[in-house]
Amino acid sequence: MPLTPEASGVFPIAPTPFNPDGSVDWTSADRLFEFYHGIGSDGVTVLGIMGEAPKLEPEESIGLVKRAVAKxxxxxxxxxxxxxxxxxxRSLARQVMDLGAGGVMIAPPTNLxxxxxxxxYYAxxxxxxxxxxxxxxxxxxxxLSVVMTPAVIRKIIQDNxxxxxxxxxxxxxLEKISTLRKFEADGSLRRVAILTGNGGLFLDFEMERGADGANTGYAFPELLIDVVKASKAGRRDEAHDIFDAHLPLLRYEQQQGVGLAVRKYVMMKRGILSHDAQRKPGPGLTAAAKAEVDYLxxxxxxxxxxxxI
Structure with a gap:
């Protein structure tokens, strides 16, 4: 299904499952995409920053896309x-679209x-x-250390x-979301979907500012779905109540450097991944950190x- 400006809901960022020897765990990859589909995700993102994309061989990247499309x-x-x-x-974009992807995500290089x-650059x-x-x-x-003002984002959208x-x-x-929606309201910006990241850490208020959903990872993507649905239905307290319950784990998972290790550890404990391995280089969790996650x-x-679990 092609990606459109009307996209909304939750598109989890898929981690890449690895075996302890560093090879791709294809069985867990299939189970992961089946899980995302089964919980009602509206789509999925693969080969993102938290998906360890730079560590993959080209054929591995294509293999993950094939499995996502199939599941x-x-x-x-x-x-x-x-x-x-x-x-x-260009090569990767054309290949994945031919395989059935709905669209591609482009991050700016850090030197801009x-x-x-x-x-x-975007042009x-x-x-x-x-x-x-x-x-x-x-x-x-x-x-990425690249600062895009709302006016710059508007120009990229309008020009392309x-x-x-x-x-x-x-x-x-939050103010950036509000500004972009004001541009849309005054007619200076055409409508595009706005999905948010940062592990869902601000999703409760991002939805209220005009976001359409979440395009991020979290070890309980069902929580992201719950918040988005409740917020869209106007059930504000319900959205905040379930979000608040998860906030300590969301915060812990958002730590720079070890966030992916936390996410994979929890998803392993949930039975979604067989292992919590990252492909080297990548830090694992200490025994103390695992005990803290278990406590949370x-x-x-x-x-x-x-x-x-």
């Missing part, structure tokens, strides 16, 4: 295609500093991959009709039975 029941698959050069970006450099990226491929802007200044979504991952970023899970289980 997600025709729901849109977003594929991260960011690359140092446009040749590699001026507004003109940023807008020029060149679109020229490289083709204007027929729907794409997502990844706005992630905390990791194939842009259908913004992955908003600024922090703090026990506390969460008092409010959400899905954490009784």
């Amino acid at each position: 997600m029941g025709a729901k849109p698959i977003i594929v991260g295609v960011s690359a140092p050069g446009f040749a590699a970006m 500093r001026t507004d003109d450099q940023i807008t020029g 060149q990226a679109v020229e490289a991959i083709g204007t027929d491929i729907p794409f997502v802007i990844q706005d992630y200044p905390l990791t 009709p194939s842009c259908v979504m913004l992955k908003h991952e600024d922090w703090p970023g 899970l026990g506390r969460l289980a008092k409010h959400d039975p899905r954490a009784k």
Whole structure:
């Protein structure tokens, strides 16, 4: 299914499952995408930053996309295609679209500093991959060190009709969402989907500011779905109550450097992944950290039975 500006809901960022020897755990990959489909995810993103995409061989990347397409029941698959050069970006983008992906996500390289450099880069990226491929802007200044103002995002969207979504991952970023929706209301910005990241850490208020959903990872993506559905239905207290119960684990998982290790550890304990391994280089969790996560899970289980693992 192609990605469109009307996209909404939850598109989890899929971690790449590995065996302890560093090989891709294809059995867990199948189970992971079946899980995302079964809980009611609206799509999925593969080969994202938290998917350890730079550590994969090209054929492994293609293999993950094939499995996502096969298991997600025709729901849109977003594929991260960011690359140092446009040749590699174009090659991967064209291949995954031919395999049935719904669109691609493009992050800016870390050396961009001026507004003109940023807008020029996206114009060149679109020229490289083709204007027929729907794409997502990844706005992630905390990791990428590229600051996109709302005006810059508006120009990228207005100049490139194939842009259908913004992955908003600024922090703090609530005012940016409000500004973009104001641009839309005054007619200076066409409608695109806004899905948010940062592990869901601000999802409760991001939805209230005008986000359409979440495009992020968390070891309990069902929580993201719960918050998005309740918020869209106007059940504000319900959305905040379930979000608040998960907030300690969300916060712990958002630690720089070990966040992916936490996520994989919990997903292993849930039986979604067979192992919590990362492909080297990648830090694991110490015994003390695992004990802290287990403690948080026990506390969460008092409010959400899905954490009784």
